[in-house]
Amino acid sequence: MIRVILTLLVAHLIGVVLAALLGSGSLRRALGVAAVAPVATSVWAVGQLAGSAEPAEASLTWVAGLDLALTFRIDAVALLMTLLVSGIGTMVFVYAMGYFPADATGGRFAATLLAFSVSMLGLVWADSVWTLFIFWEFTSITSFLLVGYKHTDPAVRTAARRALLITGGGGLVLLAGLLLLAESAGTTTISALGGVSGDRATLAAICILVGAATKSAQVPFHVWLPGAMAAPTPVSAYLHSATMVKAGVLLVAVTGASFAAVAPFKILGIGIGLGSVVWGAIGALRHRDAKLILAWGTVSQLGLLITLLAVGTGKAVFAAVAILFAHALFKAALFLVVGEIDVRTGTRSIDELGGLWRSMPIAFATATAAGLSMAGAPPLLGFAAKEAAVEAVLTLDGLDRFLVGSAVIGGSILTVAYTLRFLLGVFGPGPATPVRPRRLLMTVPAVLLGGAGLIGFVVLGGVDDIVGPAATELNSASSVYGLLRWPGFTTAFGISCGILAGGAVLGWVASRSSRPAPRTIGAMQSDRFLDGTIQRSRQITALVQHGSLPVYAATMAAAALLAALPFLGGLGTGHLAGWNSPVEAVLCAAIVGSAVAGAFVGSRLGAALTLGAVGTGVAGIFVLYGAPDLALTQLLVETIVVVGFVVGLGHLSQSFPKVDRTWRTVRLVVSVLGGTGVALALAASGADPAGQAPVAELATAAVTDGGGNNVVNVILTDIRALDTLGEVVVLATVAIGILALANARLSGEAS
Amino acid sequence: MSVAVLIAIGGLTTVGIYLITARSLSRIILGFSLLGHAAVLALLTAGGPPGAAPIADQTAPELSANPVPQALALTAIVISFGLTLFLLALARRQQTLSGDDLVEDDLEDRRIAEETAA
Numbered sequence: 001m002i003r004v005i006l007t008l009l010v011a012h013l014i015g016v017v018l019a020a021l022l023g024s025g026s027l028r029r030a031l032g033v034a035a036v037a038p039v040a041t042s043v044w045a046v047g048q049l050a051g052s053a054e055p056a057e058a059s060l061t062w063v064a065g066l067d068l069a070l071t072f073r074i075d076a077v078a079l080l081m082t083l084l085v086s087g088i089g090t091m092v093f094v095y096a097m098g099y100f101p102a103d104a105t106g107g108r109f110a111a112t113l114l115a116f117s118v119s120m121l122g123l124v125w126a127d128s129v130w131t132l133f134i135f136w137e138f139t140s141i142t143s144f145l146l147v148g149y150k151h152t153d154p155a156v157r158t159a160a161r162r163a164l165l166i167t168g169g170g171g172l173v174l175l176a177g178l179l180l181l182a183e184s185a186g187t188t189t190i191s192a193l194g195g196v197s198g199d200r201a202t203l204a205a206i207c208i209l210v211g212a213a214t215k216s217a218q219v220p221f222h223v224w225l226p227g228a229m230a231a232p233t234p235v236s237a238y239l240h241s242a243t244m245v246k247a248g249v250l251l252v253a254v255t256g257a258s259f260a261a262v263a264p265f266k267i268l269g270i271g272i273g274l275g276s277v278v279w280g281a282i283g284a285l286r287h288r289d290a291k292l293i294l295a296w297g298t299v300s301q302l303g304l305l306i307t308l309l310a311v312g313t314g315k316a317v318f319a320a321v322a323i324l325f326a327h328a329l330f331k332a333a334l335f336l337v338v339g340e341i342d343v344r345t346g347t348r349s350i351d352e353l354g355g356l357w358r359s360m361p362i363a364f365a366t367a368t369a370a371g372l373s374m375a376g377a378p379p380l381l382g383f384a385a386k387e388a389a390v391e392a393v394l395t396l397d398g399l400d401r402f403l404v405g406s407a408v409i410g411g412s413i414l415t416v417a418y419t420l421r422f423l424l425g426v427f428g429p430g431p432a433t434p435v436r437p438r439r440l441l442m443t444v445p446a447v448l449l450g451g452a453g454l455i456g457f458v459v460l461g462g463v464d465d466i467v468g469p470a471a472t473e474l475n476s477a478s479s480v481y482g483l484l485r486w487p488g489f490t491t492a493f494g495i496s497c498g499i500l501a502g503g504a505v506l507g508w509v510a511s512r513s514s515r516p517a518p519r520t521i522g523a524m525q526s527d528r529f530l531d532g533t534i535q536r537s538r539q540i541t542a543l544v545q546h547g548s549l550p551v552y553a554a555t556m557a558a559a560a561l562l563a564a565l566p567f568l569g570g571l572g573t574g575h576l577a578g579w580n581s582p583v584e585a586v587l588c589a590a591i592v593g594s595a596v597a598g599a600f601v602g603s604r605l606g607a608a609l610t611l612g613a614v615g616t617g618v619a620g621i622f623v624l625y626g627a628p629d630l631a632l633t634q635l636l637v638e639t640i641v642v643v644g645f646v647v648g649l650g651h652l653s654q655s656f657p658k659v660d661r662t663w664r665t666v667r668l669v670v671s672v673l674g675g676t677g678v679a680l681a682l683a684a685s686g687a688d689p690a691g692q693a694p695v696a697e698l699a700t701a702a703v704t705d706g707g708g709n710n711v712v713n714v715i716l717t718d719i720r721a722l723d724t725l726g727e728v729v730v731l732a733t734v735a736i737g738i739l740a741l742a743n744a745r746l747s748g749e750a751s
Numbered sequence: 752m753s754v755a756v757l758i759a760i761g762g763l764t765t766v767g768i769y770l771i772t773a774r775s776l777s778r779i780i781l782g783f784s785l786l787g788h789a790a791v792l793a794l795l796t797a798g799g800p801p802g803a804a805p806i807a808d809q810t811a812p813e814l815s816a817n818p819v820p821q822a823l824a825l826t827a828i829v830i831s832f833g834l835t836l837f838l839l840a841l842a843r844r845q846q847t848l849s850g851d852d853l854v855e856d857d858l859e860d861r862r863i864a865e866e867t868a869a
Contacts, residue, residue, distance in 0.1 A: 542867040547860035550772040553779075557768045579755040580801050588755040592762035595785055599766045607781055614763070618788050621756065625801045626816035630791075630824055637832040641784065648839035649777050649852070667772045675765025679757045682793055686752040693799055693819060696812035703807050711805040711815075715822035727826055734833040738840040 002058035005072050005125070008044065012037040012118035016111045023107015028097045030110035035093035038117055041086035048079055049466065055191075057127070067188045073127035075191070076469035080321070081124035081243075081250060083466065084328045088242045089117045091445035095336055096234040098441025099343060109149060113235070116142035120243050124250065129178040129188045132251075136174065136215070139244050140167040146235040147228045159227035162526055166224040170214025174251075177207025181255065190254060197261045205265035208255055209272065216248030216302045219275040223522040225299060226283070229291045233339025236291060241298050241331040246324060249305045253320065253474050256312045269310025270403050276303025277407045281414030285421060285510050288517045290338045290348045293422050294331065297374070300411060301327050307407040308389060311400055314477025315392035321471040322385035322483060325463065326373060326453065330382060333370035333449035334422075337363045340446060341426065344436045350422075351514075354430020362443055364427045366450035373453035375419040376412055377500060381456035381463065384483040386412060386499075390492040409499060416503020421511040428511075460485050554667060557674045564681035575687050584624050591617035608645035612638055629712050756796045763789035776842040776852040780835060787831030794820045794827065 019034040048056065055075035062068045074082065093113070100109070119142055122135035141164070148160030181204040182188045184196040196204070212218070217225035228240050239245070252269060259265035280300030284293045301323070308320035340363055341356065342348050357364045369380065376386030389412075393405045456463045464482050471478035487493050544555075579585040591614050598610030615638030622631035698711050706714035716724050763785045770782025798820030803810040805818035842852045 538863070538867045542864035545860045546864055547856035547858070549854050549857065550774060554768070554772045557772070576752050576754055576757075578753070580753045584753060585755045588759035591759045591788075595763050595766040598781060598785070599769055604777055607777070611781055611784055614785065614788060618792060621759075621792065622795070625795055626804045626810075627795065627821045627824070628804050630795075630821055630828065633825060633828055637828060641832065641835050644836050644839045645777075645780075648843045649846070667769050670772070671765045671768035674768045675761040675763075678764045678789070678793070679761030682760060682797065683752060683754075683757055686797065693817040695805065695815050695817060698818055699805065699807040699810075699812050699815065709807040709809070711807060711818040712821045712825065715818060716825060720822065720826075723826065727829055730830060731833050734837045737837055741840040741844045744844065 001056040004044065005056060005058040005074070006060075008037070008041050009118060009122065011040060012114060012121070016114050016118070019114055020107045020111035023110065024105060027100050027104040027106055027109060028102060030107035031093050031097050031113075034110040034114040035090055037114065038086040038089040038093065041082065041121065042090055045079055045082040045086060048074070049083075059127075067128070068130060069128055070131050071128035071189065072122075072125040072131070073191055074125055076473045077250070077254065077321075078124045080325060080466050080470040081246070082121065084246070084325070085117060085120045085124060085243050088238060088328060088332050088449065091332070091336075091449055092234045092238040095237070095339070095442055095445040096232075098439040098443075099232065099234055099339055109146075109232070112142055112145045112149075113238070116146060116239060116244070120247070123247055127190050129182050129190065132190065133171070133175050133178055136247065137168070137171050139239075139247060140164060140171055140215075143167065143228070143239050143244055146239060147231040149232055149235070150230070153230075156230040158527060159224075159230040161530070162523065163224040163228045165530060166214050166221055166526070170211045170221065173207050173214070174211025177204050177209075177211055180204035180207060181258070185258060193255070193258045195261055196258050201259070201262050202264050205255075205259045205262045206268060208251060209265065209268050212248030212251045212306070213272050214248070215251075216245050216306065217276075217299050218248070218272045218303060218306060219279050219299070220522065222276065222280065222299045223526055226287075226292055226295050227523060229289075229295050233291070233335060233342060236295070237332045237335030237339065240295065241335055242328040245298060245302060246328065249302055249309065249320075249324060252306055252309045253317070256309050256317070257475060260312060266310050266312065270307050270400075270407075273303045273305070273307030273310060274403060274407045276300060277307065277411035278303075278414070281411060281418060283518075284418035285414065286515070286518050288350050288425075290341070290350060290353070290422065290426050291335070292517070293350075293418060293425075294334055294338060297415070297418055297422075298331060300415065301331070301374075304389070304407055304411050307404055308392065311392075311396065311404050312475065313392065313395065314471075314475050314479075315388070315395050315481055316404070317475040318467070318471040318478040318481040319385065319388035319392045321474070321478075322388050322463075322467045323382075325467055326381045326385040326456070329449055329452045329456070330370040330373040330380075333366060333446055333452075334374070336442065336446035336449065337367045337370070338426075340439070340442045343439070343442065345433045347433070350425030353426050353433050354428070355432035356435070357427040359432060359435045360427075360438075362438070362447065366446050367427065368423060369454055370450040371419045371423050375416040375500070375503065376496065377416075379454070379457050379485075381453040381460075383496070384457060384460060384463075384485065387484060387487055387492055387496060388481065390495050391487075394492060409495060412499040413503045413506060416500055417507035417510055420504055420507030424507075424511045457485065550663075550667075554670045558670055561670075561674050561677040564677045567681040567684045568677075576683060581624060584621065587617050587620045587624070591621075604649050605646065608642050608649075611645070612642040615641070627712070629710070752796060752800075756792060760789050760792050760796070763792070774853050776838070776845060776854055779854065780838045780842060783838065784831065784835050787827065787835070790831075791824045791827050794824045 015034050015037040019030040022033055023030040055073050057074075058072045060070040062070070096109070096113070116139060119135050119138035123132060123139055126132035126135055144160050144164035147163050148156055150156045151160070180200050181193070181196065184198065184201040184204055185193045187193060214221040225240060225245070229236055231240070256265075277300050280296050280298070280303055283296030284300060287293050287296060305320050305324055308316040308323070338348060341353065341360065344360070345353065347353060373380035373382030376382045389408045393401060393408050396404055460483050468479070468482060471481070579588075594610045594613035594617065598607050598614065601607050601610060615634060619631045619634040619638070622628075622634060698715070702708055702711045702714040706718040708714045708718075767782045767786035767789060770778045770785065773779060773782070798817040802816030803814045805815045805821070846852050
């Protein structure tokens with residue numbers, strides 16, 4: 001099975017490359033090539049559905065000890081999502097061939113859309129938290145690229161940036177949540193997650209819910225989704241209604257069982273979900289752009305899914321999976337219809353559209369079928385799914401019943417209302433809008449997806465075979481439930497009738513209103529926050545990166561001093577002695593004296609000589625410490641450096657330039673503090689030696705392994721031979737550099 | 752641990768920092784050299800008390816100095832030597848171009864600061 005999974009993933013990647021390469025010819029051809037992999041995946045997924053119930057698994061280990069592996073597991077949930085990702089993906093690729101003008105070129109769109117497709121597959125197939133996170137981020141990035149497709153428009157760029165920052169920021173929170181969850185559960189394998197509890201699990205639940213809410217455009221992170229409608233319509237249909245925005249819902253679904261004992265998961269989940277149901281529906285009732293109406297509707301519908309999954313009873317999970325499936329079909333169809341209207345009339349505003357039921361009958365029929373499925377009216381798949389949700393509410397009690405009931409029933413009434421307003425506004429009466437001729441490539445996918453709701457209701461058992469196992473995978477208590485074509489005259493049916501009637505009245509009233517569309521609350525604030533952050537970071541940059549190299553050096557010295565502070569705690573005096581020998585004390589005094597003289601001496605030549613004196617003193621210390629090699633090297637080096645000073649700077653004026661008095665004081669303070677800090681930190685660290693040096697072992701090894709008696713030499717040329725080779729390379733590079741600098745002439749000077 | 756050597760290290764560091772924060776490139780080079788000396792001495796004194804030269808056939812292990820910091824220090828000396836000479840070449844180049852050896856402000860950084868102020 002691993003071979004099939006990898007083949008499918010690699011086929012997508014090959015498609016991405018091919019589409020990008022072919023794009024210079026024709027966008028349509030690139031889209032055709034890109035569609036191959038999704039078609040193959042759909043066919044395989046349908047075959048899996050008919051075949052074994054065993055989940056397909058594949059794993060590529062990277063670092064076994066750290067559990068770092070690309071792990072995939074295609075269970076019933078993943079299979080359902082695969083059908084949506086690749087099935088709807090195929091439709092969208094075909095649709096896009098019609099959406100863009102026939103003579104359009106450039107493979108970027110096709111390649112990016114396919115890259116999203118494979119990212120989404122990786123996300124739904126992932127069985128390790130790492131794999132999940134990586135593909136989660138890939139979907140955020142490809143979504144950003146697709147939203148910003150028309151990047152020459154500043155408004156589009158702003159929308160794309162907002163989408164990236166909200167979903168990307170949520171991704172970081174999700175990563176924290178996944179890490180905490182893996183810690184609590186003791187495994188990084190998603191299918192092996194058991195129930196978790198405790199403070200850490202609570203934090204994990206909150207982080208994961210926040211991550212899910214950003215991705216699934218839930219209140220208060222929903223502001224990016226309406227903005228993302230700036231993308232070409234195939235993208236809106238595919239990413240921002242059918243698949244990517246379901247990722248958060250999927251995450252809540254697969255982690256829901258583990259968080260069953262974590263109360264905040266349920267409370268926060270219902271809170272976010274209920275808020276999104278209401279606020280999203282209100283948005284859908286107020287906006288006047290058909291695409292925005294659908295986008296706000298998506299916020300509302302996803303909120304309903306989160307609410308049901310957060311409650312997590314068998315019936316609720318079953319209803320959520322059924323609605324998820326139905327929603328992907330009808331919402332994608334509605335977007336495709338809106339895209340077609342946009343292309344054929346040049347507008348999406350319900351104020352400008354009119355009479356389309358006559359001039360675009362096929363689009364009208366498709367939208368009506370999909371819309372009624374969205375509203376939960378029979379005889380459509382949405383009806384059976386909505387019915388299951390109402391049933392789920394009736395099995396709850398107490399506060400849960402009230403809250404989830406409000407979400408399901410209140411949300412459904414509002415859904416009916418905005419669906420009616422959408423259909424009336426887009427297709428209903430009004431001055432007839434001129435319509436360009438039909439494009440078959442756009443019509444067919446829309447009709448297929450819109451008709452799927454009807455076909456799904458006819459062959460409800462087939463849908464049950466997809467939805468049922470997926471729900472059972474998430475919650476074993478779901479296995480007893482099924483979708484009903486005709487529930488009979490039950491309480492739930494009565495409620496459904498009430499929902500339709502109430503929603504129809506509300507929708508009729510709302511469609512009479514001509515109030516202008518509101519601004520999206522929060523979108524402007526989030527942009528302003530972002531601009532402010534950028535401005536602020538510029539100011540901080542200007543403050544710390546002011547351009548003066550001496551100040552940089554002083555800052556680094558001060559920072560190093562701060563880093564030394566923790567060592568001072570261990571400062572003891574027991575191991576300290578005044579000096580090891582009187583000669584040492586004299587040499588040290590000479591070193592410090594020469595160094596200080598070097599700082600204040602007026603002439604460059606004098607400074608070079610004091611440097612020589614310091615070096616010679618240090619060489620003397622080496623002799624005292626039993627390091628003849630160091631002493632010899634030091635003397636040799638010091639001689640060359642002094643000569644270098646004289647040769648290199650000999651042409652300069654003898655004295656140093658004058659310096660600013662205040663800055664001089666700052667330098668003095670920083671350097672005295674720095675020097676004192678280093679000395680104290682060193683003294684403190686000496687109190688706690690790491691252990692006895694392996695002097696005897698090194699001496700033996702030098703003779704037996706290195707074949708030399710000078711231990712230091714053997715270390716350099718044998719034990720650390722590669723380091724020493726590197727050192728030689730450094731010196732050679734320096735020599736070449738010096739040669740180049742010395743020979744370089746002024747520009748324009750004759751050679 | 753010898754306080755005298757610690758004072759030497761502290762003194763070299765102090766003067767070194769003071770010099771590398773100067774405007775004149777030749778002073779900066781001087782400062783780098785002094786910091787290099789301080790680092791080498793720190794390595795050596797952190798390695799333990801003085802001893803005889805670590806020569807296997809002449810020094811008994813219990814009398815021998817720790818050879819590991821010596822080997823590290825030797826590398827440090829050579830690298831700081833290379834750095835010093837390269838900086839000297841840079842200073843000379845600077846002098847050829849501008850007539851002095853003063854370090855200018857970083858132009859790119861100044862541009863960012865001015866853009867923000869504007």
